[in-house]
Every structure is written in structure tokens, then in C-alpha cells.
Amino acid sequence: MLGVVLGVLLVARVAPFLSSTQEKITVFAGAASAPVLEEASRIFEARYGVKVELRLGGSGSVLSAMKISKTGDIFIPGSPEYLLQAARLGIVNITSGGVRVLAYLVPAIIVQKGNPKNITSLEDLARPGIRVGIGDPKSVCVGLYAKDLLERNGLWENVSRNIVVYAQSCDATAALISTGAVDAIIGWHVFQAWTPDKVDIVWITASKIPRIAYIAGAVSAFAKNKHSAERFLNFLTSNEAQALWIKHGYFATAQDAKAHAPDAEIPYLEDLV
Amino acid sequence: MASLAFLALFIFVVILAGTIFLDPSTLISAFFSDEIQFAIVLTLITATIATVVALIVSIPAAYVLSRSSFPGKDFVDALINIPIALPPVALGTALLIFFTNTPVGIFIDNSIVKFVFEPPGIILAQFSVISVLAVRLMKPVFDGIDSRYEKIARTLGHGELDCFVRVTLPMARDGVFAAGVLAWSRAMGEFGATVTLAGATRFKTETLPIAMFLNLSLANLENAMAIILILLALAVSVLLVSRKIAYRGAIPS
């Protein structure tokens, strides 16, 4: 008897997930934008009744997943380079103006709370005994930027000796420092906002930052629900959403980002193509 | 009979059908690529070391569990079974937390051997996963050996350890060997605990399963498939070799 009751409750609980009557869009996104996407999707769903499924991970990894499975309504990587890659694969179209810029990211050094190893600059990362972690340059946006950053400052050879691990996504990179597994990471500035009680941020000298990244999204060629996908992307650029980005620690405008890196270039896709 | 056919079909379709999409030249170039060659050697070395250490620890442990009764034995028995129920990722995470957040762990990691994100971490991760498996597999082996043989050997003038080495172990040979082969295979395929504790660093902590994962995340399907076939080939050859060894001079159990 108890079993029957439990069974019915279980089915009732699970059924909504199994039913396909509700409209649904899938968003493949780099983990860099996770906190905002999660909150925004909840608001969107409540307001418009469209279910938003998030597939998060390293930008490269989720792109691969889209490529293999040939599904996905929206692609929102953590940096424009991956949009370009997606465009080359024919997964998104970046020329027709379908790209929406959502927020800006500045690379920074994230250290353990209290900065026990007293790291104050990029050069400090090359100090013997310092354990550094970055994202995997091949599949994670912040990893790509970290390597580029170090190379352009002539520090790649020295610092890479101290790199002990390459994380497979933005949140895994952030976790490296918040769990205390390494002494420092090069991550997005926003990582500090994710776990402020566990980590501290060490801003990189402005002149050393060659590039600022931005989170941008586009509707994919595999989209089954183009209308709702467009709607969600529009929502993400709305004033309401902008407030969300700011609340979660992202830079909503290029100016805000440039305040930390006046000489940095912002790789607009039009320029990249 | 039908379920056997189903199983065979399942394995064939899921694992081998993927090879259709592979063209031989890709497979060969993948096999000989530096990255995969490194991964093959690393996996073989770490799995073997982990298995040897696991056996050294688990053989006596299984023997004691089988033969003796001591206060708290049931508790220890249950404790040893816990890691099997834990997903390897959880085990790896527990190890990571131990080495980075506890005084003892930090001391070991900094002053004795570095495990976190280093190759020794691979061995430790594999060891953690397979050692309890090995104990579970070998306890019934010792259970099945009549303890009277050991007792007789004692009356013939040999101490406990001597009897264990000269009588119990040889009689348990087949079971120990089978357990070892299984443990080794499991170590070869270990992923969750390894990637968490040792990281997925190319040319450093990249075992075959991790190499597969990395290639998948880059959508390098040909490489990924090649690695699957390599793992399969290794598994099959180990199985064949071990059966040959087992049948040569089989011991009545």
C-alpha cells in the first residue's frame, strides 16, 4: 500500500519532466555565465512558460557536444573566439547580426582568501613553489585567455612550469582555488564574486592585459524553436537582465570593463572574421 | 539464452559499431601519436603499480577477515565495503579535500609525496578504487581454503607466516590471480577519482580514459574512438593471457 502511494507521488513528481507538452529551448553555454543564466532562465520560464534547459561546461566542450549531437537552440560561450569556431563549423551565423553581447569579462589572478602566498603580480606566478591552475586552453575560454595573456607578457615559459593542472571548464577552474587545491589561478574577475568568502582577487596591472572578453550568444543552426530562442536572447540583453549581470559581478558595459584595462582590445567579431 | 544474446548484441552494437566511422589511417595515426603513446605507457605503468600495491595490502587483509574473529570485525568488514558504493568521483574528491584542507593531508602532500595534480595521484586514485574491490574478491578465496591445511602445516613445524606463504597462498593462487587481473582492469579504466585528484593534464596525468575524455570534449571523435579500441584491445589481451596462465597447471580449488 505504502509502495503504491510512494510510486504515485514519484510519478507525479517526475511526470512534468517527462511530458513534452511544454515548450522548451536548450541553451549550450560556457560555465562563465552560469549564475546569471540560471537566474534569468527561471524568470523567463515563469514569465513566458517556456522551459529553458541549460547545458553548462567548458565552452569548447559544450560546442563539441552540440556538434556531435546536432542539437541546441542557443550557444553562449564565455568568449567570442568560440563563437567564431562555432561559425566556422556552421553552427551559428555571425554575419546577420544575430549575435548579442551580454557581459564583459576581465582576466585576473584569483588567490586563496587572505593571499597566504602573497601574490601581487603576474610575475609572482613564476615564483618557485607556487602552484598555478588555469583552464584548458583548448576547450575553456578563460584558459585560452590565460595562455594568451602570459604569452604576450613573455611569461608563458616560466609560469607554465608552475601550472599543475588544466581545468575543463570555468567553474572547475574557479573550484581549483576555492577548494584550496592550488595557490593561484588566472580566471575571470567574476570568479571572486562566486565565492567571496573563500578567495581574493588580485587585479592584473592594466597595461599587461591584452584582451578583454565578452559573453555573447547566438541562435544555433540546430534550433528547433527559433522564436523562443530569439526571445530569450533578447531577454538577456534587456535592462532587467543587465541588472542581473551587474548584481552577479559582471561588467555590463565595455567602459566598465575597460576601467581595469584601458589599453586592452575587445575582439569584436566583425574584426575577427 | 536470450539474455546472453542480448548482452552480446549490446556490446557489439554499442562498442564496435563506432568503428565503422573510423578509417584505418586515422586509427593508426592516432595510435602512434605522441599524446596517445604517452597515455598508453602512463596507464600501463600506473595501473600495474596500483595493482601490485593493492594486492600487497589486500591479500593479508582478506586473509585476516576470512580467518580471524576480533572485536569490531563486523564494523571493519562494513567499513571496507563503503568505497565500493561510493562513485569514484566522490572518492577522488574526498582525497582531494584530504590533501588540501586537512593538516595531516597538507603535510603529506607538501613534505612527503605530492599527490594533488601529480602522477602519484593517479596511482593513489586507482589504488583507492581497486583495493577494496580486491579484498572483496579475495575473501571468498580464502574462505574456500580449509583452514585445517594451515593447522597441519603448523604441526609440521612452521610458524603462522611461513604456513601462509607456503600453504595458503599457493592454494589460493588461482583466486588471487583472478582478483589481480580484475583489479588491474579496473585500474586501467579508472576515470572519476583519477581526474579529480590528479587532474587531466596532457603529457603529465593523462591516462587512456582521461585522454578519451579530453578528445571527446574537443569533438575529436576519431581519436576518441581509437582510444576506445585501444582500451578494448588491452582488456581482451589481458583476459586471454590470464586464461592461458590459469589453465596451465590448474590447482584443484
Add this chain to the structure above:
Amino acid sequence: MADGQSLAVVGPNGSGKTTLLECIAGIRQIESGTIGFNGTDVTRLPPEKRQVGYVPQDCLLFPHLTVDQNIAFGQKNPSTDGKDEVKEMMKWLGISHLVNRSTKSLSGGEKQKVALARALMTRPRVLLLDEPFSSVDRVSRSKLLGEMRNLLDQVSRRFELASLYVTHDLAEAQLMSERVAIMNKGRIEQVGRWDEILQTPKSAFVADFMGFNILSGTLSSIGASFAVASVEGQSVQGIANGLAVGERVIVVVRPQAISLSLGMDNAKPSWRHCQCNILEASITAVRKMGSIAQVSIDAGFPLSVEIGSDLIDELNLAAGSTVFAHFRASEVSFLRD
């Protein structure tokens, strides 16, 4: 026990015979008491130091070793001398042809010899044999028993050791040794020579185990040399064994000690001047078994009698006949209930 002596240990299954051997060998812990060899207390010694040779039930030859490797297992220094020692032992036991053979294909008798050789290699002071013939069928057993007795005699003489032979079979034990210990429920009830035990069994269990008639009665009077007990209204004379008048007693007498005749005069002329019990009884059953016959009679209580088959024919005894049972008072024991 002295060197060269042998002792048979008998008792029903579960009486603790194997446990006794295990304790002597040191492979089972004892809770209280001591074990001594030649005056040396070995209670604290581990089995490997006690120099006990143990031939277990089922022989338990090591399956992963050859015959000669099994035998050599107990050697202290298996050098080249060791090899000769093994060969010599095998020759002495007549199993030289088994060298290098695996233990799998041996016959029961061969296995025993190998197990014996293996136990003797350690030059033990005590040899323990645990039911060597328990898994052998009756027919082969009688053949092998004689062989085994000879072999053990030779072993005793050559190696000057004391040996214990455990079995649940009374006949087997009688063949193997002159002295016996009878065990029941973990206790040794009586130890001594066969004739001593047959003469004076110390407990009802021992008497029963040896095949005595067991009767219940009350001690009615004690005389100069014998006492009288009342059993089902009949008076029976026997040896009092320190019991008091009025006590309930167990009356035991061997079937072989009873003789039958058709009249009240003594059944055997030699008994003329002895105290004798003469009871009138009727035969309830007669069973001939070769030269011996078992006769069940009712003398107010059932009695089992063993007499020669020729007497049956001589006296024309059959079920229903009235006979007189004669047995000497000295053959009757009164035991505490």
C-alpha cells in the same frame, strides 16, 4: 603415556575426540589445565614447537605439492641430506614408487602412508591419528586394519613415540591398542586396559558403550563380598562399588558373561563354588551370527546374552523356551545412577 605406548581413544561422534587431538597438537586453545610431554609443560608452546605428528582425517595432503614435497614439508633443513631422508622414509613405508607423483591420483591407503610419512619426518614425540578409516568401506577396512596395526607397531618401535589412535568404532579400537580412553561429550570417562574396563566399567555410559546390559534397580543389602540389588522384583548380586543401601543403582553385566542352561544347577562346572546369580527366564529371540549367537531373554527384565551357536542347537533353544540365566556376581557391577 610412556614412549612406545599406544592409546586408542573411542567415543561416539561429537564426543570431542578430534578436539582432544587438536588441543594436544596445539592447534586449538585450551581454556584451563596443562598439557605435558615427558614432564615438560607444553601448554604455552605454539604447534610448530611441540613436535607432534598429526595424521588428520582425510589425510589433508597439500594439493599443490608432490608426494615427496609433502613428506619433506616438515623437514628442518631440506638440504641434500634431506632428500635422502625422504627417500629412506618412503622406502621404509613402501611408497617409493610414488615419488614425484601428484597427490590427486593416490588411493586411500597410499594417501594414509604419505600422511604418516609426512608426520613422522618431524621426529615427533607424539603421534596422533584421527579416524584413519572413517571414509573407508567396511570390507576394505578389515584388510587395512591389520596392516595399519603392524605399521604402527613398527613405527612405535623405531621412533619411540607415544601414539594416540582416535576412532568411533569399538572393534577397530580394540584391534589397534591394548589401552583405551573412552570419551563422552567432551569428557574422558575412563582410561585403562580393555580387560580392566570390561571388568569394572566406571560409568553407565562406558558400560553402555561397551555393549553391557544396563538395568535399573535399588540396592537392598550389602554383604561381606557382594551386595544385592532389587531389579524388577528380582534379586541380583554384584559388586557394590561404594554405594549405600537404598540408593538407586545402575546394574551392568556383559552379555558374554551370562550363560544359559535348562536347569538351576550351575551352567558351568567351574562355577560350582562361586557366588552366582541364577534367574529363570523365557527366550524372546534367538539370532545366530556365525559361531556366536545373540539371545534375548526376559527374566522379569530384558537381558541380552551371547553364547556359542553350538549351545543353541545342543539345548534346542528357541523363542518361547524357558531357560535359566547364570552369571557370576563378580561380573555384575553396581553403578551410581
